[in-house]
Amino acid sequence: MRVAIVGGGLGGLTLARILHRHGLGAAVYERESHRAERTQGGSLDLHPESGQRALAAAGLEARFRSEARPQGEEHRILDPAGRVLVHHRPRPGSFAGRPEIDRRVLRDLLLDSLPEDTVAWDHRLVAAEPRPDGGFRLAFHGGRHADCDVLVGADGARSVVRPLLTDATPSAVSTLVSLTVDDADRRHPALADLVGPGNLWCVGERRILSGQRLGDGSIRVGISLPADDRDLDTYRSKRALLDLFAGWDPRLTALIEAGDGPPVPHRAEVLPVGTRWPHRPGVTLLGDAAHLMPPVGEGANQAMLDAADLAAALAADPADPDAAIRAYEEAMFARVQPIAEMCVRVQAMMLSPTAADDLVRFFTPRPAD
Structure with missing residues (x-):
C-alpha cells in the first residue's frame, strides 16, 4: 500500500509518524523547498482530547512535554482603555490543561521523528488523476510524477486534492x-x-x-x-x-x-460548516483541506486528531484501505460538525460590537449548582 500525503503541515506529518509506528510507510509531498523556508506562525494550545491525544498515539508525548510551555496558558483580556476584564492564570507547571507550544517547534518535533527520506521537499502538487488500475498519478510542478494507492490531502485551505471529492470552496x-x-x-x-x-x-x-x-x-x-x-x-x-x-x-x-x-x-x-463528500475509493482529506474553520484554536488540534484516527483505521485493516477511509470519514464528519459550528459562533462573538462583554461572560467560570 503506497500512501501519498500531500502537505507537510502538522496534520500530514502526524499521519506519517503514526503510520510509521505501525510499520506502514508513507511519502509526504511538501511544496516548501526545506523545513525553514518560511516562519510557521505563532504558538498553539494543544488540547488533551485532540492534539495531545494524537501526539500520544505518535509516541511523542514526552518530547512534547519537554518543549511545551504550561505557563503559556496565561490569558488576559483588556478593554481599549487598558482595564483588565479577564485574567486566567494556569496552575504552575501543570500539563492538565492546554499548554502552549510554538508551531515551528512542534513541526520540527514531528519531522525529527520520521525517517529522513519521508518528506519530499519542493514538490508542489498541480494535479492528481485516477489510474486505470486504481490509485492516483500525481503531477508536480517541474514535470515530476509519482503514483500511489492511497492519496491523503493534507494540503490546507487551498487544497489541490479537495476538488477530487467536493466542489466546496473557502x-x-x-x-x-x-x-x-x-x-x-x-x-x-x-x-x-x-x-x-x-x-x-x-x-x-x-x-x-x-x-x-x-x-x-x-x-x-x-x-x-x-x-x-x-x-x-x-x-x-x-x-x-x-x-x-x-x-x-x-x-x-x-x-x-x-x-x-x-x-x-x-x-x-x-469552508461551509457541514462540508461532506461521497466516499471515493483511495482518496480522503484531513485538517483544513477537509474542514477549514475560523482561527479560534481548533484547526491544528482537529487536523492532528484526524491524522491519528485515519492512521488507526488504516493500521487496523491495511488490506482494505477503502473500508478504513470510509469509517474514518463518517466518524470525522460527525465529530467535526459541532466543533465547526462552535468556532463560527466564537468568531462572530469576537468581532461583534459587544465583544468585550461577550468574551467576559464566555471566559468567566459558571458557579457550580
Missing part, C-alpha cells in the same frame, strides 16, 4: 494582520510585562489587538478585523493600523509601533 471570514517584536524582554520590557508569558487580547468594537509570547522570547502581534473588500495592501502600513485603533491606550497600540518589519495581512477563510 470564503473569507476575517482579515488578520501580524507583526513580530523580537527579543521583547530586552528591547521592549514594558510590552513583555503587558503580554506576560501567554496571550493578551485587547478587545474593542469589531476589532482585536493581541499579543502572544513565543518560546524564543519574541511577541507575535495580531490584529483581527471583520472581512471586507479592501485591498490587503491597505493593511501593510503601521500608520493605517494605528488609525484603526485611534483613542486606545498608547500602552496597547505600542504593540503595533514596536513591530519589526512591515505588517503582514491575510484573509482568514472557512
Whole structure:
C-alpha cells in the first residue's frame, strides 16, 4: 500500500509518524523547498482530547512535554482603555490543561521523528488523476510524477486534492494582520510585562489587538478585523493600523509601533460548516483541506486528531484501505460538525460590537449548582 500525503503541515506529518509506528510507510509531498523556508506562525494550545491525544498515539508525548510551555496558558483580556476584564492564570507547571507550544517547534518535533527520506521537499502538487488500475498519478510542478494507492490531502485551505471529492470552496471570514517584536524582554520590557508569558487580547468594537509570547522570547502581534473588500495592501502600513485603533491606550497600540518589519495581512477563510463528500475509493482529506474553520484554536488540534484516527483505521485493516477511509470519514464528519459550528459562533462573538462583554461572560467560570 503506497500512501501519498500531500502537505507537510502538522496534520500530514502526524499521519506519517503514526503510520510509521505501525510499520506502514508513507511519502509526504511538501511544496516548501526545506523545513525553514518560511516562519510557521505563532504558538498553539494543544488540547488533551485532540492534539495531545494524537501526539500520544505518535509516541511523542514526552518530547512534547519537554518543549511545551504550561505557563503559556496565561490569558488576559483588556478593554481599549487598558482595564483588565479577564485574567486566567494556569496552575504552575501543570500539563492538565492546554499548554502552549510554538508551531515551528512542534513541526520540527514531528519531522525529527520520521525517517529522513519521508518528506519530499519542493514538490508542489498541480494535479492528481485516477489510474486505470486504481490509485492516483500525481503531477508536480517541474514535470515530476509519482503514483500511489492511497492519496491523503493534507494540503490546507487551498487544497489541490479537495476538488477530487467536493466542489466546496473557502470564503473569507476575517482579515488578520501580524507583526513580530523580537527579543521583547530586552528591547521592549514594558510590552513583555503587558503580554506576560501567554496571550493578551485587547478587545474593542469589531476589532482585536493581541499579543502572544513565543518560546524564543519574541511577541507575535495580531490584529483581527471583520472581512471586507479592501485591498490587503491597505493593511501593510503601521500608520493605517494605528488609525484603526485611534483613542486606545498608547500602552496597547505600542504593540503595533514596536513591530519589526512591515505588517503582514491575510484573509482568514472557512469552508461551509457541514462540508461532506461521497466516499471515493483511495482518496480522503484531513485538517483544513477537509474542514477549514475560523482561527479560534481548533484547526491544528482537529487536523492532528484526524491524522491519528485515519492512521488507526488504516493500521487496523491495511488490506482494505477503502473500508478504513470510509469509517474514518463518517466518524470525522460527525465529530467535526459541532466543533465547526462552535468556532463560527466564537468568531462572530469576537468581532461583534459587544465583544468585550461577550468574551467576559464566555471566559468567566459558571458557579457550580
